[in-house]
Amino acid sequence: MVWAANGINHPLFFEKVGQYPEGATFNRILTITTTNYYYLDWIDIFGDKKMRKEDFDWLFVSVCTLREIRDFLMHDMFSAGFEEVRVKGIANEIDSMLTRSLEHYTYYPWTEISYVEVEGRITPGCALSNPDWQWKRFKEKRRILGNCADVSSTSTFFLKSMNLPVFVIGVHSGSFWHRVVVFHDYEKEGLWRITEHQKEIIGSHVEAPKLSVDNYFPIVWCNWHEKIYPRYSYEELKTLEEGFEIHEV
Numbered sequence: 001m002v003w004a005a006n007g008i009n010h011p012l013f014f015e016k017v018g019q020y021p022e023g024a025t026f027n028r029i030l031t032i033t034t035t036n037y038y039y040l041d042w043i044d045i046f047g048d049k050k051m052r053k054e055d056f057d058w059l060f061v062s063v064c065t066l067r068e069i070r071d072f073l074m075h076d077m078f079s080a081g082f083e084e085v086r087v088k089g090i091a092n093e094i095d096s097m098l099t100r101s102l103e104h105y106t107y108y109p110w111t112e113i114s115y116v117e118v119e120g121r122i123t124p125g126c127a128l129s130n131p132d133w134q135w136k137r138f139k140e141k142r143r144i145l146g147n148c149a150d151v152s153s154t155s156t157f158f159l160k161s162m163n164l165p166v167f168v169i170g171v172h173s174g175s176f177w178h179r180v181v182v183f184h185d186y187e188k189e190g191l192w193r194i195t196e197h198q199k200e201i202i203g204s205h206v207e208a209p210k211l212s213v214d215n216y217f218p219i220v221w222c223n224w225h226e227k228i229y230p231r232y233s234y235e236e237l238k239t240l241e242e243g244f245e246i247h248e249v
Contacts, residue, residue, distance in 0.1 A: 004060045006129040006153040007168050008042040011058075012107060014122040017115040058119065061131040061157050069135060070161040087164060088196075091183045094158045095195040098151050103143050116145065126150055131157045148179045155181040169194075171240075172212040176205045182240075191243025199241040210234040 046055075077093070078085055085093075105114050105125030116125035119133055126146035128134065134144050134154050144154050152168045159166045165184040170177065180198040185191050194202075202211070213235050235244070 006059070006131065006156060009127065009129050009149070009153075009168075010040040010042055010045050011127055011129050012040060012124055014115060014124075017122060019122075057132075058130050061160075065132050065135050066157065066161040068139075069158055072139075073158065073162060087183070087185050087187050088193075090162060091155075091159060091164070091181075091185075092195040092197050095151070095155050095181065096197045098144060098154050098158070099197065099201075101138065101143050102147075102151055103145050104147060105145060106147050118145075129153060152179045152181045159183055170214040171202060171206075172214070173206040173208045173210075176202075178202060178205070185243060188243055192246055193243040194240045196241065199237060202237055206237065210236055211240070213240075 073090075073094070077097070078090065105116065107113065107124040107126055114125045116123050118125075118128060118130065127149040128146055129149075131153065134146075134150065135157070138144050138154075144150055156166050156168060159181065166181050168179055169182050170179050172178075178201070180194050180202070182192050182194055185193050211234065213233050
């Protein structure tokens with residue numbers, strides 16, 4: 001609940017429009033030479049330098065934003081009969097709403113990259129990890145920007161504004177890669193689960209009985225001065241939807 005960033009995911013920035021793919025560099029530190037450049041974690045950026053105030057302001061949500069989101073959810077989205085809405089229903093409605101509101105962009109190297117300016121930085125328009133900016137855009141246009149990483153990130157802060165603990169996992173099966181939010185359902189034996197909406201999305205793309213799941217836990221003892229990779233497990237889609245203990249993933 002106290003972790004106010006989107007895991008330890010870091011956005012991709014360009015120095016100029018049209019930079020990618022030839023000779024692209026990231027932040028004048030990381031040379032992009034592999035196809036998985038778009039999965040940047042904090043160790044790639046802050047392993048050998050301090051986080052600046054501008055970095056913190058970009059990556060961490062403000063308390064004012066959380067209060068505004070909470071007011072929107074309680075007084076606009078769930079105003080009618082809010083007391084009867086269960087945790088599962090709240091999570092599913094938020095997830096569905098943000099998925100429908102998505103203005104899609106991607107950073108995959110086999111697609112045409114867009115160059116979208118966000119707070120003075122040139123981005124591919126996705127995996128932004130900027131909760132305050134996404135909320136401001138949602139307030140103005142009822143739209144968020146990006147891909148599944150941005151839906152799960154924004155869902156994280158919408159749910160946290162309602163005092164629901166969450167984290168983000170990645171699921172993989174063959175060529176299918178997807179990020180989803182996992183919420184703590186204290187009304188069902190304290191289990192963690194994905195939403196029904198995300199179960200349907202994953203089920204429409206995956207036939208394999210088990211999914212590869214990567215698990216991002218933001219707090220590490222080394223404070224990102226070592227290369228940290230997420231732990232992987234293999235889970236059935238049914239287990240992720242019905243609920244699991246956190247130590248089992």
